[in-house]
Amino acid sequence: MADLEDLYREIILDHYRSPRNRGELPAPPAQRVEGFNPLCGDEIVLTLLIDDGRVSDIKIAGTGCSISQSSASLMSAAVKGKSLDEVRQLIGTFKSMMSIHEATLADEADGAPVEPEPVDVRSLGELAALQGVVKFPVRIKCATLSWNTLVQALNEAEPQLA
């Protein structure tokens, strides 16, 4: 079960058992967005408060597997208090970490495997624990659900950044 332990690292199980920033902010004023993973039934409700160009508060509700839940929890902790620019950057870094496998697949299909862009996982802090997910491509969608929902919330909150 070596692979499994790579997927279910201690940090992940910890965030799964004790999710941070759990709940819903009153909306409005908070931005409220629902995300679905239609393939497995995961649902997420993300409420977000933006104040002076920063994520001043964020809460997560919904249900899902350990990967989607811990990813949401880790994300909420990581973005809370950050400026929108920093958040956008973090999203980019996280997504490149996650999409390594997808990119490889697509490139293989094109007949020309390309080296994935190196990702500076140090900048991800605790989030780096989700790295093991890329070995389980089906689960990437679980890990990215909350992040996609966050992107949607940001886009809806500030159309000028979209």
Place this chain on the structure above:
Amino acid sequence: MADLEDLYREIILDHYRSPRNRGELPAPPAQRVEGFNPLCGDEIVLTLLIDDGRVSDIKIAGTGCSISQSSASLMSAAVKGKSLDEVRQLIGTFKSMMSIHEATLADEADGAPVEPEPVDVRSLGELAALQGVVKFPVRIKCATLSWNTLVQALNEAEPQLA
């Protein structure tokens, strides 16, 4: 090409080259019915005059292969002047001759091959020349097109017999 000669007997080629009762009767008073073989594009226009319980006149128009055309021609010659009862009987006899193969197929599929009912081909006169068609199951639809159209014309002409 032995099989082919069985299909394309001299009588058939004769009726194909010189079809009897060709044309259209004015309708009304004639009954006019169109028949299609959607699989091959054959079309037939059958006009029928019933007088005093008899087929007093019949004409055939349309296009089709040697089998459908000769069958229509042979049919028109066979039913002209006959009483409706005689026509219905002839239709029955002809159809049993034609459906031998179809019946056998269906029965085989049921796992229980049954002997086809013996048909008294003598009562069919010249029409018996179409017997060779049963060896070419795809062509049975060609041979029966005009007959099915005739049945429809009879049904429309006298709902009481339907």
Place this chain on the structure above:
Amino acid sequence: MALNEMTGALDTELVRKDFPLLARSVHDRPIVYLDSAASSLQPSAVLRAMEEYYEAHHANVHRGVYATAEEATNLYEGARVDVGRFIGAPDPGREVIFTKNATEAINLVARTWGATNLGAGDVVVLSEMEHHANIVPWLMLAESTGIELRYLPVDIDGRLDLTGLDAALDGAKLLSVTAMSNVLGTINPVGLLAERAHAAGALILVDGAQSVPHVTVDVRALDIDFLAFSAHKMLGPTGIGVLWSRANILEDLPPFLGGGGMILDVRLDRFLAAEPPQRFEAGTPPIAEAVGLGAAVRYLEATGMERIRAHELALSRYTLESLAERLGEDCVVFGPPAGEDRGGVFSLAFRDVHAHDLAQVLDQFAVCVRPGHHCAKPLMRKLGVSATARASLGLYNDRHDVDVLIEGLAEAGRLFA
């Protein structure tokens, strides 16, 4: 035929030899396939039938004179007869329509029968345990025509609650229900539902996607009006499903999709539709798939649906007993207890381990189970869960498969302790 010589019962060891995929290993372990409710495996006989079709008889059907075109047509139409016989259809040649899958079959009914017979305010009765395939087509019809949908509730045991049946059917034009739940395993009393629907003046459509592969379904004995099912759940290939209906119903329906094969005549400004079943089969049909489905039906017949049901019922009992014995209250199985009204479908909850994680751990044991909402989100909401891990049986499963499942569940427990 893979039967035990002494008892006449199914000999699973022999059956398993017929299914090539069971020879596979995953993560160095022999595969344990417990996902037949999603899609069954195919026996070699089915694969050989399709291969032989392509290698020796392939041609487009219906319009050819040459030998292989005739053979292809006979094989295709022969499959129609096979399928009709299997479900007790009185007149297969006019009543069995080949579709893409069960989903298309139900959509076909909604778009043809529904669109011509239902208007604003007309009632269609569904149940809370329906698969999306038997909900969304009716929601789409409701959007365009304003029909009203009513749902038969599911009771606490996972059975249909029929106390309000007659009230629900009052004024209804159609009852559309699954014969067997793909989440709970519940086998619904279709004969009784048909009787009550007819008494109320409604027709009945039966979603047989889960029942046709596992229990005898006879459209005449059940006295139903429409039956929809998929080949890929009954040992057949992907890419083909079936709609059966009575000839007198089909005759009055408008066409579904338009194109070649479904017409008598086409002009620039109008067309004339062909008779059923061709009227509903626009374009080149799934020919090889029909051949494969025919072979699947013959395999099921040769094995015997009664034997298959007996085997799966016994294995269901074993599964439920073993889960209870070895995992106790940690493991919840939704749906009714093992018995005549339950098929071999087990939606599991194990402690607070999410279905997705259960399936992930089980995969390491080469156990194939399906996590998720199983295309039955309304039912999941009713059960109060967002996902379950579903293990489902086929005639090729044995006790060992169940044992490995339980071993894997126990490991998931340890991992997430």
Place this chain on the structure above:
Amino acid sequence: MALNEMTGALDTELVRKDFPLLARSVHDRPIVYLDSAASSLQPSAVLRAMEEYYEAHHANVHRGVYATAEEATNLYEGARVDVGRFIGAPDPGREVIFTKNATEAINLVARTWGATNLGAGDVVVLSEMEHHANIVPWLMLAESTGIELRYLPVDIDGRLDLTGLDAALDGAKLLSVTAMSNVLGTINPVGLLAERAHAAGALILVDGAQSVPHVTVDVRALDIDFLAFSAHKMLGPTGIGVLWSRANILEDLPPFLGGGGMILDVRLDRFLAAEPPQRFEAGTPPIAEAVGLGAAVRYLEATGMERIRAHELALSRYTLESLAERLGEDCVVFGPPAGEDRGGVFSLAFRDVHAHDLAQVLDQFAVCVRPGHHCAKPLMRKLGVSATARASLGLYNDRHDVDVLIEGLAEAGRLFA
């Protein structure tokens, strides 16, 4: 790859070895398959790909976590990428929709794009050489919405008469035309048609059922909006077709059929549709068929569409010349002369022998040709015939096939003299 080592051209002798059905005999003669326009044969590579899929990877797609479910999903989605690459689609993962056949693909456009963008009086332009698959869906839409259909005429050579093109397009919302006639072989100038359609503010749907298998079709280069085709005419299996469209068009369309796989969420009273292409793929898709289609595409790519076209064009020239030389004026071939704008489809009239009889006689020579209206009754009426005998070429045909065809036609002449 079956290429001549010296010239790099197609080596038909080698190609033929890839197609198992060509080993068959009919009436003690080796089969002469000249019916690829109805359905092509399949190379072993396609059959092996599907067999391997069933034997080692089969599972339902999209919702599984276990190994084979992931493999099946990757194979299915990989086929989408293969197909997209083959037709030059910019974004296969969002633009390639798997359907049952080309017919369903066109119906899908009529029912989704058509039903939401067209109303009474809106104009759709077709042509007189369309297959029923590209007429009947629009006739059905006209019945329900009152749209107007206009037809581009066919000229005496069997080409589209484009003199009135701009007038026909005036005020039109869609031009829907075949890229290659299945009766005449005519290859239409799709790029030019797309330009003129767009200039008139109309979209263009291309029926690629006959062109995609035989000439390079690049949706970007042609600048078209919809492309429909079928696997079974391009060396692939039955049971699957393709609709391609631009992502930005697909995004705005409502769903087609309802069921599992095409939703984001379902409640008892409403549902939320998924993104394209899933939105349009309700129910379990033709998985093995997609795998087979992917293999077919790779076979075509490896052989080279240019080489295939060159081979078929040369053989077309030989066919037309030999027919003229050996049968003279007794034999009429409809459609344009051999050249860049003509594919290997030959609708024949031979003296006054009916097409059905021709095909019957040819069958005795093991020659497979198709008699009938070829699902193009309006065109047949225009040509003034009720049926033709159609011989059509594939990459596996050679001169010998053509010679036997002519031998058979001569015999038909003797029989019906």
